[in-house]
Amino acid sequence: MLQWGWATEINPAETGAQREEIGVSGQRVISRITLTPKEEALLPDVMNFTASMGYPISQKSMAMMFVKGMTISIDGQQLRFSDGEVRLMDTNEERERKQREFDTRKEARRDRLRARINNLGQMRQEQ
Missing domain, CATH: 1.20.5 (Single alpha-helices involved in coiled-coils or other helix-helix interfaces)
Known part of the structure; x- marks a missing residue:
């Protein structure tokens, strides 16, 4: 969940910059998250890796991790999603x-x- 609402779709960014487009409709807020081409290209590899580790993650969830700079921790190591890169590092x-x-x-x-x-x-x- 974003600060302004739920991500409704994921599209590759037309430019290299990550951005959010926000539209407000009454009480409801709709957000669209866009990924850079570099981030978009990494999604399948990371999804295959997490699935092989026994932790399958959907493409939508994975994209949110890139945008939010989140991590996945597994047995003393973590995958860090930040600035269009995925890093495997120790917790x-x-x-x-x-x-x-x-x-x-x-x-x-x-x-x-x-x-x-x-x-x-x-x-x-x-x-």
Whole structure:
């Protein structure tokens, strides 16, 4: 749902700019969403991908995701729809988890290096 109403149809944009055409009729608001040619070309590939992942999405819903800059999250990754592009990226939680793992490995490596340095110092004192 848009701020002004429901999207009623999806057409490729005549220009490269994304736009909304609004017509008001009393209490009812009708919106038409247009996609850039780049966005229109991406729809089938993204729909096939989401269907193969077990999450089929209609073309109308997919177009709304492009327009609204939405995401689909699946198992720690997300498809991000923004500026006519689709990006597969980690979710915030997944990025935080990976950062914690990296920090843990980094600290363990520092501890091993400190132990080595201490061992070398003890060996020199014994000689």
